[in-house]
Amino acid sequence: NVKVFDNDIYTPQGTAIIVKVLSKAKIPDFIYIENNRIFDCNRTAINFAEVENKSNITFFNNSIIISNSTFFNAFDSEGLMKDQKAIDNILFKGEFADLPIDSITINQGIHILGVDSKIEDIPLIISSSNIKFENISFIIQNGKDAFHLDNVENISFLNNTITVDSANYALVLNNSKINMVDNLIIINDYSPAILNDNGSYILYGENIIRTLADIDIESLNDSTLKITVYIVSDDNYDSIFNSAGNFYDDFDIAIGDTLKIANLTNKTIRIDIPLIISSYKDSIISNSTIILEDMASNTNISDLRFKLENRNLNKDFSFIIIKDGVSNLIIENNHFDVSNLIGDSKLSAIKIIGSDESAANIRILNNAFNLSGDSNSISAISALNEGFSSYDDITNTLTVLNNKISISNSREDGFSYGINLVNSLNPRISSNSIDVIGDTAFGLYLNKVSRPDIADNEIYENNALVSIVHSDNPTKDIQSAIDSAKDGDTIYLGNGLYAIKDSITVNKSVSIVGGRLLDNIDSNSNPLVSNDNPLFIVSGRNTVNFINMTLILDNNDLFALSKISNSTNPVGIDYPTINIKGADFQKRNDAVDGE
Missing domain, CATH: 2.160.20 (Pectate Lyase C-like)
Structure with a gap:
């Protein structure tokens, strides 16, 4: 029941964390080692060999941070990665150059992450599956391929820059499966960027490849290139x-x-x-x-x-x-x-x-x-x-x-x-x-x-x-707005022109603001009100405000008709209250008086 969380550990002469047996009867159990950052160690970062398969031990998101001077804390003298079973991430920080090795070999599933990182003239050999390379700049100027992948799968390349200054490949795949997103690959010679060979498979997302060769990726011997992201521009549209x-x-x-x-x-x-x-x-x-x-x-x-x-x-x-x-x-x-x-x-x-x-x-x-x-x-x-x-x-x-x-x-x-x-x-x-x-x-x-x-x-x-x-149908438009309004609402007509062909009924308490209303109502359309066909018929015990409205009277001379009805009270009547404010009455036809 021990938890080792969120520590920064510096052990330049030894192992960062050791989990060991004190006696046959005393084996540590239920140990949780998570989110630790190990900056210096010259052996296996976390050593739990004595209790492996004997106790419940959990590792999660532990990282080794290495620089050019501490590279051999995580790798041996041949560039082979040391046993890092309890480590999820190796962070390469800064520039890596002039190391006395021919290549770096990644032989365990791990996340290789760069922090302002650049690796120069050191090819990488990938011999294990489940590896992710992220945010690293690789520069190869010594006439070699940058990466060799042999019989591996689930290898991810994310947001890396790979530059090769010779007629060599950035990636050589042999019966391997990888996915690539947001990488920049530059080949400063007449060579494809990637050799996809012997049944290999590339899931190719949004990447940029620049090469002097005619093709970017060379697929041979039943290999597959599956592109999922395509970029179109003026340069490649045709x-x-x-x-x-x-x-x-x-x-x-x-x-x-x-x-x-x-x-x-x-x-x-x-x-x-x-x-x-x-x-x-x-x-x-x-x-x-x-x-x-x-x-x-x-x-x-x-x-x-x-x-x-x-x-x-x-x-x-x-x-x-x-x-x-x-x-x-x-x-x-x-x-x-x-x-x-x-x-x-x-x-x-x-x-x-x-x-x-x-x-x-x-x-x-x-x-x-x-x-x-x-x-x-x-x-x-x-x-x-x-x-x-x-x-x-x-x-x-x-x-x-x-x-x-x-x-x-x-x-x-x-x-x-x-x-x-x-x-x-x-x-x-x-x-x-x-x-x-x-x-x-x-x-x-x-x-x-x-x-x-x-x-x-x-x-x-x-x-x-x-x-x-x-x-x-402007008449219907205003009528629909009134029908869908609630008591107390304001209906804004703006300053547009509305040609009104039928009387508009208002049976609730609302304010109607603005609008230029042109009377186009047929003078014979409403026999109940003789020849005076109103633009608005207001009914019920409601208060209706007409505000800042322009009325252009043509066929008729009646703006609003107040419609009286019997009340639910047998001796009363219901009638509306109409307020007209800021109205501008205009006559298109001199024969109408305007009311």
Whole structure:
């Protein structure tokens, strides 16, 4: 019942920790040795040979820290690692050079970790499985290969730099299995970086290889190179994609692989299988489009930065296009920046196109849109029919959550849309910040949309707060806002123009602020009130405030009708209270008086 935890141990003349038997009857038991850092020892760091297989002893995350001067504390005179069964980590600290050995041999499963570490002109021989090399710089200038791996597996290389200044390999694999992520390999000669031989297997993630040879990795004799992360940039785009933006047929990318996008300009990428798409080192994707089509469902797109600036568009443009039927997508944490845009075409940063199949369960989350220009139409997110005006349900269960949208369109007759959906089913639009400026500006425009769930969005249209969801029926839009409001709520109409074709009923206590309301009601549409058809009919025992509203009377001359009804009290009546503050009444037709 002894615990030895979290110690820094210096024993330059001996062993750091010894667990030993005092007598046949006195064997230490239930010993826990964890998280210790051993800086100096010239023998086995932790010696428990006397009690091995005789007592319960636990080792966890113990480390040896060595430098050039203490290298032989952990390795013998031939460079062979000493018995370190109780050690999980060896930390190489600083520069290792001029050691009187031909190579370093790692013959036990262990984690080799560098701390500002550089190993010069000492090749490594890997003769045991379950080894991890991390954060070390290897430099070989003596005409040898850097690593030899023979009949081993589960060898990991993570965030290392390997430089070979001759026609030799960084890694030579013989019937071995390794995985590699975030490594930089430089061969300053005409040699592949890696020899993958005799049934070896490489699981190859995001790495960079620079060599003068034509190939980076040479695989021979039934060996396998499985690439899971691909990096595309302007430099290698033409070797991965054809002129239409599709992967070449012989390009070995598979379902679930990762595509990292580095700096890319004036390119099209067509994705037709599920992939993970993300940014490579804060890169910029300029004037380029990603198209998701065919079997691209279950793709994730994240952390990309799209940019379009100083462009004259002669055709419609989008950064991301989702074609009909592509479903189960996540588009998150991306930035979309547009500036100095001109042209008569339309821009939609993300566009979902309807045709003959719904795109279901698309999630657009935590993205930032900063779009400005002088254009026909600018939108952040749109779902539109293209040539199929009668098609229903472009999207089903579209989620737009926690996005920040800022749009400014200076075109005199231009349109600005934050979110523009047509023919969609069950959309959820919540907790978005939307600020749109334009001759016609709509924060949310939903037309032929069924069962929307809209909540907690902050919307400004031409610098005025708005709580209206727009469609092609402004009367219905205001009526829907009133119907969904609670007593005491405030409904903001902003400063947009609403053409009212039917009387709007208010049957609860609310405040309606702003808006320019144009009376387009047919003067014969409501026989109960003769020819005076009101814009608003207010009923019940409610208090309704109309504040800072502009009324443009055309066909009729009645703004609000107070509707009296019988009370639940048999001798009483119910009547509303109407307060009108800061109203501006205007007449388009001199024949109306205005009330």
